[in-house]
Amino acid sequence: VQLQASGGGLVQPGDSLRVSCAASGRTFTTCDMGWFRQAPGKEREFVAAIKWSGARTVYADSVKGRFTVSRDNVKFTVTLLMNSLKQEDTADYYCAAARNTEYYPPTVATAYNYWGQGTLVTVSS
Numbered sequence: 001v002q003l004q005a006s007g008g009g010l011v012q013p014g015d016s017l018r019v020s021c022a023a024s025g026r027t028f029t030t031c032d033m034g035w036f037r038q039a040p041g042k043e044r045e046f047v048a049a050i051k052w053s054g055a056r057t058v059y060a061d062s063v064k065g066r067f068t069v070s071r072d073n074v075k076f077t078v079t080l081l082m083n084s085l086k087q088e089d090t091a092d093y094y095c096a097a098a099r100n101t102e103y104y105p106p107t108v109a110t111a112y113n114y115w116g117q118g119t120l121v122t123v124s125s
């Protein structure tokens with residue numbers, strides 16, 4: 001699965017932004033999808049994930065209630081809608097795909113088999 005993230009940019013605190021990830025191939029429809037982020041000088045951290053069916057989602061505590069992950073298994077895309085953005089949300093955002101049979105989508109990077117390049121989100125006034 002090849003993944004291509006897009007939609008990053010410069011926004012102000014409190015704004016909303018949608019980042020998307022386009023996948024190649026129908027394998028996407030059987031993969032759980034995750035979003036991770038990495039800020040300068042920090043380790044990559046989990047943000048959100050969604051089951052292959054879209055039936056279950058998981059969020060990091062830091063984004064719960066502000067971010068929403070969704071997917072379209074016809075268009076082979078996964079989207080992260082980010083509301084009420086804060087300066088601490090500034091990071092490169094990465095999408096990833098996992099061949100996973102567990103009930104919930106994985107929250108650890110090592111569980112993901114495919115990664116896209118990052119898209120930079122900068123939250124600054």
